[in-house]
Amino acid sequence: MLSTERLTINIGPQHPSAHGGLHVEAVLDGEVVLDAIPHVGYVHRSVEKIAESRTYAQFVPYTARLDYLGTHLPVIGYVQTVEKLAGIEVPERAEYIRIIMGELSRIASHQLFIGSLAIDLGATTGLLYCMRDRERIMDMFEMTSGQRLLAAYMRIGGIAEDLPAEFIPAVRSFVRDIPKMIKEYQGLLYGNEIFQARLKGIGKLSAEDAIAYGVTGPNLRACGIDYDIRKAEPYGIYDRFDFEVPVGSKGDAWDRLMVRNEEIIQSGRIIEQALEQMPEGEIQAKVPRVLKPEKGKSVYHRIEGAKGELGYYIVSDGGEKPYRLHVRAPSFVNLMALPLVSRGGLLQDIIVNIATLDPVLGEADR
Amino acid sequence: MYGTGLLKGMAITLKYFFSKKITVQYPEEMPQLQERFRGRLYIEFEKCIACGICTKTCPNDVLSLEDARDENTKKKKLISYTIDHQYCMFCNLCVENCPGNCLHFNHDFEMSKYNREDIKEVYHRPPEMDQVASSAGTSDSGEASEPAPGLTEEALKKQKKIEALMTALDKNPVKVLSRYVENEEDAQILAGIIQADRSKAEKIVELMADDQDKARKVAVAFVNKEKKQRQSQGEGGEKHEHE
Amino acid sequence: MMQKIETLFVDLSDWFIAWLQSLGVPLAWADGILLLIQFLCIVGIILVNITILIWLERKVSGFIQQRPGPNRLGPFGVFQTIADALKLLTKEDIIPSKTDRWIFLTAPILFMTISVMLYIVLPMGKDMQVVDLNVGLFFFISLGSLTTIALLMGGWGSNNKWSLLGAMRSVAQMISYEIPLALSLMGVVMIAGSLRLSDIVAAQDNLWFVILQPIAFLTYLISATAELNRGPFDMPEAEQELTAGAYTEYTGMRYALFFLAEYTNLVAVSALASTIFLGGWQGPWLPSWLWIIIKTYLVMFIFMWAKWTFPRIRMDHLMAFSWKVLIPVTLVNIVATGFGLYIFKGIGG
Numbered sequence: 001m002l003s004t005e006r007l008t009i010n011i012g013p014q015h016p017s018a019h020g021g022l023h024v025e026a027v028l029d030g031e032v033v034l035d036a037i038p039h040v041g042y043v044h045r046s047v048e049k050i051a052e053s054r055t056y057a058q059f060v061p062y063t064a065r066l067d068y069l070g071t072h073l074p075v076i077g078y079v080q081t082v083e084k085l086a087g088i089e090v091p092e093r094a095e096y097i098r099i100i101m102g103e104l105s106r107i108a109s110h111q112l113f114i115g116s117l118a119i120d121l122g123a124t125t126g127l128l129y130c131m132r133d134r135e136r137i138m139d140m141f142e143m144t145s146g147q148r149l150l151a152a153y154m155r156i157g158g159i160a161e162d163l164p165a166e167f168i169p170a171v172r173s174f175v176r177d178i179p180k181m182i183k184e185y186q187g188l189l190y191g192n193e194i195f196q197a198r199l200k201g202i203g204k205l206s207a208e209d210a211i212a213y214g215v216t217g218p219n220l221r222a223c224g225i226d227y228d229i230r231k232a233e234p235y236g237i238y239d240r241f242d243f244e245v246p247v248g249s250k251g252d253a254w255d256r257l258m259v260r261n262e263e264i265i266q267s268g269r270i271i272e273q274a275l276e277q278m279p280e281g282e283i284q285a286k287v288p289r290v291l292k293p294e295k296g297k298s299v300y301h302r303i304e305g306a307k308g309e310l311g312y313y314i315v316s317d318g319g320e321k322p323y324r325l326h327v328r329a330p331s332f333v334n335l336m337a338l339p340l341v342s343r344g345g346l347l348q349d350i351i352v353n354i355a356t357l358d359p360v361l362g363e364a365d366r
Numbered sequence: 367m368y369g370t371g372l373l374k375g376m377a378i379t380l381k382y383f384f385s386k387k388i389t390v391q392y393p394e395e396m397p398q399l400q401e402r403f404r405g406r407l408y409i410e411f412e413k414c415i416a417c418g419i420c421t422k423t424c425p426n427d428v429l430s431l432e433d434a435r436d437e438n439t440k441k442k443k444l445i446s447y448t449i450d451h452q453y454c455m456f457c458n459l460c461v462e463n464c465p466g467n468c469l470h471f472n473h474d475f476e477m478s479k480y481n482r483e484d485i486k487e488v489y490h491r492p493p494e495m496d497q498v499a500s501s502a503g504t505s506d507s508g509e510a511s512e513p514a515p516g517l518t519e520e521a522l523k524k525q526k527k528i529e530a531l532m533t534a535l536d537k538n539p540v541k542v543l544s545r546y547v548e549n550e551e552d553a554q555i556l557a558g559i560i561q562a563d564r565s566k567a568e569k570i571v572e573l574m575a576d577d578q579d580k581a582r583k584v585a586v587a588f589v590n591k592e593k594k595q596r597q598s599q600g601e602g603g604e605k606h607e608h609e
Numbered sequence: 610m611m612q613k614i615e616t617l618f619v620d621l622s623d624w625f626i627a628w629l630q631s632l633g634v635p636l637a638w639a640d641g642i643l644l645l646i647q648f649l650c651i652v653g654i655i656l657v658n659i660t661i662l663i664w665l666e667r668k669v670s671g672f673i674q675q676r677p678g679p680n681r682l683g684p685f686g687v688f689q690t691i692a693d694a695l696k697l698l699t700k701e702d703i704i705p706s707k708t709d710r711w712i713f714l715t716a717p718i719l720f721m722t723i724s725v726m727l728y729i730v731l732p733m734g735k736d737m738q739v740v741d742l743n744v745g746l747f748f749f750i751s752l753g754s755l756t757t758i759a760l761l762m763g764g765w766g767s768n769n770k771w772s773l774l775g776a777m778r779s780v781a782q783m784i785s786y787e788i789p790l791a792l793s794l795m796g797v798v799m800i801a802g803s804l805r806l807s808d809i810v811a812a813q814d815n816l817w818f819v820i821l822q823p824i825a826f827l828t829y830l831i832s833a834t835a836e837l838n839r840g841p842f843d844m845p846e847a848e849q850e851l852t853a854g855a856y857t858e859y860t861g862m863r864y865a866l867f868f869l870a871e872y873t874n875l876v877a878v879s880a881l882a883s884t885i886f887l888g889g890w891q892g893p894w895l896p897s898w899l900w901i902i903i904k905t906y907l908v909m910f911i912f913m914w915a916k917w918t919f920p921r922i923r924m925d926h927l928m929a930f931s932w933k934v935l936i937p938v939t940l941v942n943i944v945a946t947g948f949g950l951y952i953f954k955g956i957g958g
Contacts, residue, residue: 061425146471187377193372
């Protein structure tokens with residue numbers, strides 16, 4: 001009688017579609033995947049330990065390197081946590097600027113998601129069009145802070161510098177061009193029958209499994225659960241804006257893509273409203289030179305990052321440096337759903353699943 | 367119909383095939399940088415008051431400085447400043463927190479070197495800063511380097527040269543003077559003359575700024591005169607001793 | 610004058626045979642020597658074309674992506690291919706120890722040889738074929754399917770289970786798409802009434818076959834893309850998950866030889882498409898051998914354009930597409946062409 005053997009192959013960590021440094025061990029029976037085990041830790045930089053020897057203000061640039069694709073969002077999370085810990089109130093104008101920067105970062109992250117999904121499937125041109133559009137956002141970041149990708153623009157208590165004169169017209173013209181950009185992606189990528197055949201029905205994640213694994217962000221919303229931290233527990237001034245949260249229905253790779261696509265449009269709406277409502281004023285609150293929060297106080301604050309729920313847990317011991325800082329990274333938790341989603345599929349679908357779960361290894365490994 | 371999506375995609379790529387290229391040919395064309403771009407860190411040495419806030423603020427120990435206390439004014443003065451770019455995160459904390467506004471980022475992004483040690487940039491205290499302070503004699507060292515108003519540019523230049531030569535003479539007279547006389551021994555004699563008599567020093571320095579040949583002649587003349595004097599003195603002294 | 614340019618190569622070969630005969634060489638030998646020279650010319654044409662094609666592919670992909678492509682070596686980057694070839698020549702030639710040595714070494718050579726043999730029947734201008742076989746089209750298609758043997762040899766000889774797996778997938782793909790390729794050409798054969806390529810070109814005097822058989826043209830292009838292992842059908846080759854398929858263990862110039870063979874196939878298939886569907890060397894004003902070059906490059910541009918726009922098709926969708934969609938479509942095309950001919954002949958009397 002013929003006997004079959006299980007093959008074990010390794011995908012990554014050095015790999016064009018490994019999204020950083022991800023190692024997936026795939027166990028195959030012929031073409032069908034029996035298990036796909038992710039091994040993380042290749043990008044571990046001990047950020048949490050470094051935090052124990054830096055003051056609260058000095059640690060701000062390190063947080064930008066966590067989710068490096070959503071430029072300002074992890075920094076916003078950190079400074080808001082410290083402000084919650086020390087009881088600092090942020091002026092209005094700084095809050096509005098933070099919202100604009102945060103939503104622009106979300107758009108940039110989702111654009112890169114679409115581009116890297118395209119190149120993982122073989123359509124190289126898709127990546128380059130997404131990068132070209134992302135350059136506009138990076139130019140806007142460069143105008144304000146001087147850095148394109150890892151901008152440490154937020155400070156505890158507000159913003160580092162006020163906006164230059166050319167920023168607001170640039171944002172307005174970008175927001176006006178968002179519908180045209182989406183239409184182009186629709187024509188080149190989403191409308192393509194091959195693309196749809198590669199994504200529809202692949203990697204189904206049910207709602208109960210998603211909640212059990214702790215998956216958050218667009219992946220959770222694609223499964224049909226309407227949970228967005230910006231609406232559920234509004235932080236900052238998100239309750240003043242009128243926007244919708246896109247929710248999928250089937251939880252497959254196509255829904256994950258469509259949810260993120262729709263989020264780009266909704267972020268555009270938020271930016272428009274923020275531009276109209278933004279007041280004049282000062283941009284940084286009065287923060288003592290050496291910030292020493294109360295001894296023994298600990299706080300957990302979370303924001304809706306581009307990949308999911310990004311949370312910071314800080315314990316203070318009364319000194320100028322935190323006693324313990326922990327980052328709840330959404331990519332790490334989302335990636336643990338990879339085996340569940342890939343079982344029973346084909347080998348090529350592992351690549352699609354990794355791409356649509358959208359991990360950023362800098363965040364997953366910290 | 368099945369397949370229209372594919373055709374639409376092909377139409378889009380065909381449209382871009384005939385469109386303008388958006389890339390920048392790098393070494394020939396420089397990219398357009400925004401105003402606040404963070405390139406390389408540099409310090410304006412004269413404005414620095416050596417307070418050390420930047421070194422404490424930097425998360426990664428990029429900046430370090432060496433200072434000393436000025437004897438006259440009892441204020442701190444900066445001797446050398448080191449910027450080690452290999453650890454820099456370009457976070458702008460040092461620039462923002464500097465009270466004298468002397469750290470800035472310029473637009474230089476081509477920072478690669480062949481050896482790791484060359485990345486470190488060390489700024490040393492230029493000698494002009496001390497020389498200006500000492501020649502002015504007052505505590506506002508910023509003012510003294512400005513010459514008297516109403517002078518022409520030529521005269522300004524000459525005055526600056528004279529001042530520089532004077533400082534150099536004060537510091538290391540033998541080295542400066544050995545260019546104008548034959549050997550080091552003569553240079554030492556000349557140094558002695560100049561230190562004794564200030565007017566002679568000024569005369570020689572003015573000649574050095576103007577006419578090198580004449581300066582040489584005058585220097586040699588001074589030395590010979592002094593030698594003769596010493597010889598006669600020596601003989602006289604010897605004679606005196608023997609008696 | 611234009612007539613002279615038009616028949617330049619034909620006149621040259623006639624003159625050459627006459628010259629050899631005047632030297633006392635018998636006709637059979639002179640024909641043989643001419644054949645050899647023509648064969649060398651074909652090799653020369655292939656090499657020049659490949660050099661231009663690799664440059665063209667990179668330029669086309671660059672222009673689609675709004676960037677200039679290679680532009681540093683030579684004007685518009687034309688020397689890029691030469692630089693790449695020189696680089697590949699200087700690489701170390703690694704042959705793994707446990708391979709089946711003769712099979713491993715002969716596979717790329719066989720691939721290239723078969724690809725070159727395809728050019729023998731292609732008409733490169735009026736009366737300019739190396740051999741005018743009366744079963745020219747049949748010869749072409751059957752040689753095209755021999756390339757699968759070369760691939761299998763490469764995969765088996767590497768002594769590597771991933772290479773074998775990739776090679777088997779490639780072979781499965783190529784065999785599945787042979788059938789629609791051959792069937793889509795049958796409609797043309799029915800209308801022209803002959804398998805001889807010069808007859809098919811002559812039958813397009815009034816109307817190009819692309820207008821009479823548009824569906825066949827489309828299915829021919831799709832099947833040819835799959836045959837060439839490029840474009841949306843390059844799953845066995847660009848397998849990022851596994852390895853480079855059948856070509857994994859090849860290094861340096863042997864690796865390059867596989868890709869050169871693929872480009873050679875590309876030119877041959879495009880030339881066949883322009884011969885059969887686009888009227889071959891017929892065209893106003895310019896000499897015939899120039900027209901076929903223009904038409905071939907036009908078809909190659911379509912191939913490249915499709916490759917850089919579309920994502921890859923998954924293996925099972927690929928097979929399903931061939932067996933469940935393309936073959937029925939081509940069969941329906943043949944039936945419809947039969948009906949059309951019957952009615953046309955009936956009307957014509």
